[in-house]
Amino acid sequence: MSFPRLRCVALLALAPLLAACENSAVAYSIEGKEHALTLLREQPYFWSDEVTQYIVAARLPQCQKKVRIHPGRTAMTDIEVFDAGYQMWALHQGARWYLASTETCQVQDWDNAGDAPPGALVGRFRLRDGVSAFEAAPTVAPAAGG
Numbered sequence: 001m002s003f004p005r006l007r008c009v010a011l012l013a014l015a016p017l018l019a020a021c022e023n024s025a026v027a028y029s030i031e032g033k034e035h036a037l038t039l040l041r042e043q044p045y046f047w048s049d050e051v052t053q054y055i056v057a058a059r060l061p062q063c064q065k066k067v068r069i070h071p072g073r074t075a076m077t078d079i080e081v082f083d084a085g086y087q088m089w090a091l092h093q094g095a096r097w098y099l100a101s102t103e104t105c106q107v108q109d110w111d112n113a114g115d116a117p118p119g120a121l122v123g124r125f126r127l128r129d130g131v132s133a134f135e136a137a138p139t140v141a142p143a144a145g146g
Contacts, residue, residue, distance in 0.1 A: 021046050024132040026125060028081055030102070034060040037089060037100055039079060039125045041072065041132060049074045055091065055100055055107045063105035070096055078126040081134075083119035090118050 027038040037054040051072045058064045070093075077094050084090040087103035088109065097112040112118075123136040 004122045019040060023113045026075070026134050028123060028125070028134045030059075034058070037081065037091075037102075039132065039134075041076070043074060053099065057100045057102050057105055057107050059087065059102035059105075063102050064137070065107065067107035069093075069098055069107070069109075076125075076127045076132065080117075080124045081122045082117040083122055084123040085119070089122065092117070 021043045023042050025038055025040045027036040029036045035057050036056075038058065040054040040056065042054075043050070043053045044052070049076055053069050053072045054066050055069055056064065056066045072093070079091050079093040082090040082092070084099060088099060088101045090112070091098040091100060092112075097110040097115075098107060099109045099110045121137040123134055125132065125134055127133070128135065
């Protein structure tokens, strides 16, 4: 077997293994494409169930910062996003909380002692049909009558 043919066969054999790696980015658009929180997930090795995670806080052109958060698993745990005030959001994944601000351009761990959300649920980052997605929280219609 010639070298080019052997190389092609080897690449075809490795393709299913490489396809198992996750490399995804999904955004919660706040005010158009210039203002968003983005979740990045990277699984550098197919044999590992650990996924490196980042949150990007962006409000262009003033702010764009990528911050590594605690690793996740290939079986993604939802990350809930809550309104926490002016240009600030609280993110909740499992037992961990984070605060993200596009005003000060920061993302940091948050020791939420009461474990209660600081505001309304905006939505959640989750796996949908095997793909990372942001699902907005249902909006509550105002009560009719008066």
